[in-house]
Amino acid sequence: MTVAPPPPAPSRRTRLRPVDLLRLGLLGPRTRRTRSALSALGICLGIAAVIAVTGISSSNQAHLLARLDRLGSNLITVSPGKDIDQRLVPLPATAERMLANIAPVERVTATGATKAEVYRNALVPREQTGSISVLAARLNLLDVLHASLLSGTWLDPASENLPVTVLGDQAAERLGVTAPGERVWLGEQSYEVAGIVAANELAPELRTAALVGWPQASAHLGADGTAATVYLRSHPERVPDVQAVAAATANPAAPGKVAVSRPSDLLTARGEAKGALTGLVLALAAVALLVGGVGIANTMVVGVMERRGEIGLRRALGARSGQIAAQFLLEAVLMGFVGGLAGLAAGALTVYAYALAQGWPASIPAYTLVAGPVVSVLVAALAGIHPATRAARASPTEALRSA
Template identity: 50%
Template structure:
């Protein structure tokens, strides 16, 4: 009668997890420090992705609100370096383009702006003057923060509406105060909120076209023309806008799309996000090295335990699984903590910036997958080394 061959018992998944967890619970301080490296790397990556996504979402929301169908046509310079003057009827000509829904203009006014006559003329406040039409604010989607905007009743009078930065530089906080434009006092009737699509207007004092011609010798020629058309026809209008604004010298007209600056900012943010993800990956790599170091030291410290388990019948595969599980659990703890920290940082910063916080689910899933891969790689060598220990020598180790 032959005896049946003995087969080693197989560990269930629950047994593997329990065995792997025992080693971590016995060395809690070291586990926390090792997991911290993984947590920092994962937190950096999750926060970078979350903040970048939140920033782009806010930017796209602003673009949707402001519109991408605004084009500007500015007077350039001729080959001799002289500034080209746009025709006085440029707005009327642009309005004849079929898809154009709205057209308006501003013109540069030669006026020195001071807070009062006590300030010398040569010490300007860094504020320029421009003539504006009453329909400018509607075309740009701007709003008046305080006071009123230019209208058909006051555009003939010596009154002005200040941009947000212009008001700050002049020390004007409320409408009704007076400032000096050249040698004439002008009443401030309104202060604008920042104009996102045309930030240059934030530093300007705006007066009506008739008032600029009567009080400041403005010649009536517009300097910058703004037009809005249907979204589907923006490129078509752009291709003919310069010739329409100045048929005699279209090369002297610079046509641009203000929303392109916001789109370029989104592209810049994407490049910065890639750089920061690289830094997060470096931190994660350092964390992985820390996990590997912890596991190697753990194998050296637990040689007698390994030898005893081998003597009691544990297979090399069981030893490998034990230490590989410890490494995976250690990395998973760091990954979960890092995901939580990264998400919290995203929500806190987005709240401070008044953004809508967005943490893409794929970033959380991806961070967990990356964490487990790092744990597997970090624990592979220590696990194999532990499984190859000779039981006799391991038991006799001091």
């Protein structure tokens, strides 16, 4: 009786534990450190650019909002508009009082135009005005604008009737005035400088102005008593409502010839312009990421060509194509992950250093901290798909023959 031979034992498929796969994935970066570091550097620069741009923009925005919060974003300005011939149409003499009667308006102040010029002394040629305007000012001007003085004092009920002026910081610099108590030649008369006003973002026109009391300007400097600019402080929730009726209230006969603006809107537009610039730099950062991905793909392709003998030997010993592909894909992902972390650190240090130098609060959007490494890993994974597939398809015999 013939005994049939036992059936052949089923072949055991080799399996790699995650730890073993990780060790294999680290093999390439450890043996080819310079090339791997340069490939990861491309990803690092792209992520650092993204973090730095978004962080610096966010820090600038935080600084701007903090200043607006201190100044108040509920300021509205009303000034003369232009007629069909592009000539300024003065506000009526009742405009300031009528605007103060709008229910949500909390405080009102104004400046008025004069016919005077100001010089350092009487010997300065009359054409050298320094582009400094002489304005009549209400006593509550600084309070309503939340402005401050660099030095000296503001006008009071006594000095507003006397030849006393307060200069904006740029006006003082152009006139060569360094401290209160000095004198300037204003309206063919010597005026004492009582103080110097600090820069104010919401009323930049005051920086190049010489401010005098309203009664003094009307009596001696040719002011006609009408307001050149009226400043309103409105209830924060009612600012749009006040803006809508301010023109008709200031000049009911010709509301179309009244200019109404909100300085904080100009600052918002400035932020939007910065946002457009940020978009451009982000596009450049995307190009840097693409270049980094190409660098990783190039490194992986060259690595596959250089390690064909290793690939053939592993295939001959039973490694499956999926394991080979996973090894090379993991190498690419590790380079992307390391580059992403390095870029995150470099970008964050750049943001904090720049914010510290500018005196801004450092702010990095939380989503960029998460998105940076994630994007770098995705870019590296996409870059490593083709080399990993190529390595997995390599024939064991051809690979060993070329070794």
